Amino acid sequence: METLLQQIINGIVLGAVYALVALGYTMVYGILGLINFAHGEVVMVGAMVTLAVIKLLAGTGLPLVVQLLIGLAVSIPACMALGAGIERVAYRPLRNAPRLAPLITAIGVSIILQYLVVLVWGRTYHPYPELLPTTPFDLAGARISPAQVAIIFFSALVMAGLLWLVHHTRLGRAMRATAENPVVARLMGVNVNHVVTMTFAIGSALGAVAGVLVSINYSVAHYQMGFILGLKAFTAAVLGGIGNLGGAMVGGLLLGLIEALGSGYVGDLTGGLFGSNYRDVFAFLVLIVVLIFRPSGLLGERVAERA
Amino acid sequence: MAKAVLDVLNLEVHYGGIAAVKGISFAVEEGEMVCLIGANGAGKTSTLKALVRMLPSRGEIHYGGARVDHDESHVLVGKGLALVPEGRGVFARMSVAENLAMGAYLRRDAAGVQKDLEEVYALLPRLRERQRQLAGTLSGGEQQMLAIGRALMGRPRLLLLDEPSMGLAPIMVQRVFELIRAIAERGVSILLVEQNARLALETCHRGYVMESGLITLADTAAKLAADPRVRAAYLGE
Numbered sequence: 001m002e003t004l005l006q007q008i009i010n011g012i013v014l015g016a017v018y019a020l021v022a023l024g025y026t027m028v029y030g031i032l033g034l035i036n037f038a039h040g041e042v043v044m045v046g047a048m049v050t051l052a053v054i055k056l057l058a059g060t061g062l063p064l065v066v067q068l069l070i071g072l073a074v075s076i077p078a079c080m081a082l083g084a085g086i087e088r089v090a091y092r093p094l095r096n097a098p099r100l101a102p103l104i105t106a107i108g109v110s111i112i113l114q115y116l117v118v119l120v121w122g123r124t125y126h127p128y129p130e131l132l133p134t135t136p137f138d139l140a141g142a143r144i145s146p147a148q149v150a151i152i153f154f155s156a157l158v159m160a161g162l163l164w165l166v167h168h169t170r171l172g173r174a175m176r177a178t179a180e181n182p183v184v185a186r187l188m189g190v191n192v193n194h195v196v197t198m199t200f201a202i203g204s205a206l207g208a209v210a211g212v213l214v215s216i217n218y219s220v221a222h223y224q225m226g227f228i229l230g231l232k233a234f235t236a237a238v239l240g241g242i243g244n245l246g247g248a249m250v251g252g253l254l255l256g257l258i259e260a261l262g263s264g265y266v267g268d269l270t271g272g273l274f275g276s277n278y279r280d281v282f283a284f285l286v287l288i289v290v291l292i293f294r295p296s297g298l299l300g301e302r303v304a305e306r307a
Numbered sequence: 308m309a310k311a312v313l314d315v316l317n318l319e320v321h322y323g324g325i326a327a328v329k330g331i332s333f334a335v336e337e338g339e340m341v342c343l344i345g346a347n348g349a350g351k352t353s354t355l356k357a358l359v360r361m362l363p364s365r366g367e368i369h370y371g372g373a374r375v376d377h378d379e380s381h382v383l384v385g386k387g388l389a390l391v392p393e394g395r396g397v398f399a400r401m402s403v404a405e406n407l408a409m410g411a412y413l414r415r416d417a418a419g420v421q422k423d424l425e426e427v428y429a430l431l432p433r434l435r436e437r438q439r440q441l442a443g444t445l446s447g448g449e450q451q452m453l454a455i456g457r458a459l460m461g462r463p464r465l466l467l468l469d470e471p472s473m474g475l476a477p478i479m480v481q482r483v484f485e486l487i488r489a490i491a492e493r494g495v496s497i498l499l500v501e502q503n504a505r506l507a508l509e510t511c512h513r514g515y516v517m518e519s520g521l522i523t524l525a526d527t528a529a530k531l532a533a534d535p536r537v538r539a540a541y542l543g544e
């Protein structure tokens with residue numbers, strides 16, 4: 001039985017990844033009022049492309065960390081282009097269509113991306129190489145691996161960068177203005193389509209990083225990994241209040257903690273009837289409870305129902 | 308009409324099958340203050356929205372000597388055509404200073420922007436006091452001032468104002484009109500849409516009266532204010 005502190009560490013690591021992915025959902029929702037259900041697949045592509053690059057570099061003798069960074073340097077722009085392309089092809093033509101239409105194209109895009117990845121890399125579970133030292137640090141009896149430290153560090157760094165961009169740059173100001181009132185933003189000279197493209201691109205960059213981090217965490221990547229991860233991150237975004245950046249971060253962390261603690265203690269609580277393989281249930285319990293009792297999320301304002 | 312900063316020919320705006328603006332022609336000369344008055348639903352807002360390409364329209368729009376009816380809204384601002392929309396449209400969740408910065412969004416001359424910011428603050432000291440405050444917490448009158456100040460940050464050549472006095476207390480209405488006069492004195496041309504016809508005609512050089520999508524009267528402001536039809540319909544006499 002792992003200690004409470006160990007569960008909390010695991011929960012924070014998991015939550016940091018959920019938060020990164022949740023930001024992609026919440027940014028797009030904030031600007032377009034649309035849920036980009038293909039985002040999970042972008043995350044998966046980020047993990048797969050990075051892995052492919054690392055495999056290419058395998059014989060070069062470069063340090064693994066350098067290989068990882070080169071992999072990210074390829075997969076981040078690739079995912080940015082992919083995310084922006086998805087918006088262009090699957091959502092922009094439907095901007096004035098009924099709200100169900102982009103949801104359906106999102107599912108179509110997800111399926112296409114999954115099968116493209118199957119075509120290139122197959123259906124197998126790809127073991128992710130041990131990119132970082134594996135000897136864990138000892139923290140008051142709990143273990144924290146260098147990979148876990150890296151996940152927390154990278155996530156925090158990327159999120160701080162995002163907050164800085166949104167609050168202190170011209171693009172960030174244009175994004176906030178567009179989220180608040182696209183019609184008036186246009187009157188200020190903002191090219192709203194450009195802002196939308198950048199929003200998808202930035203969200204996808206965070207997604208690529210998250211995909212790599214989660215693969216490192218579980219030492220595996222495969223073509224369906226984006227589905228459940230996407231759903232959980234979406235849950236995290238709703239939990240925090242969709243459209244709200246801080247909400248996505250808080251929601252992600254909370255969901256990670258709930259999941260880690262829940263799966264850690266579910267066996268005790270149910271007298272061994274359910275085991276930790278029920279971990280995925282917690283995210284969806286959270287989603288249902290939030291949707292019933294506080295659909296606007298923890299930090300969200302009341303969102304008026306859009307037709 | 309060589310001096311006209313804005314020249315509109317046979318402008319039509321349709322919502323689905325319904326015509327809101329039915330072929331109107333009008334002009335604003337460089338440095339002129341022109342008002343467009345008319346009852347609710349006459350088509351004034353639709354006209355302004357068409358001018359800045361927020362709505363598709365038929366007819367010709369010439370601005371600064373070039374045809375602009377195929378331009379996009381965000382491009383027109385860069386050419387100095389600014390609209391202060393009906394209901395102000397300040398970014399409530401952004402600070403006063405950030406709203407003003409949005410007005411200068413397309414400008415790259417940081418020094419010029421800083422200088423204009425000082426000028427706007429000098430013109431509207433209330434905004435300077437509240438520069439860190441969220442715009443949503445300002446009073447209606449202050450929000451209107453902010454919306455106008457924000458438009459000024461883009462260095463407009465022609466400023467379109469849609470009912471700037473709407474919903475304001477009489478004292479604030481006076482201040483808003485003083486501000487508009489001060490802006491005109493700096494050489495900005497103005498097209499003012501107003502319900503408050505008396506004040507609009509007192510302020511502007513010329514005026515147009517709009518009724519159900521058509522311009523029915525066009526004259527100098529003084530003559531319009533003296534016209535018995537205008538007096539009966541819009542000045543409550």
Ligand SMILES: Nc1ncnc2c1ncn2[C@@H]1O[C@H](COP(=O)(O)OP(=O)(O)OP(=O)(O)O)[C@@H](O)[C@H]1O
Binds near residue numbers: 502
């Ligand atoms: N989005 C829309 N869809 C359909 N009809 C519209 C729309 N907006 C305006 N209209 C109609 O077009 C006509 C002109 O409206 P517009 O808002 O231009 O008038 P206005 O002169 O600005 O009125 P007000 O003084 O009330 O602001 C009205 O009959 C209005 O009902």
Ligand SMILES: [Mg+2]
Binds near residue numbers: 351352353393
């Ligand atoms: Mg109107």
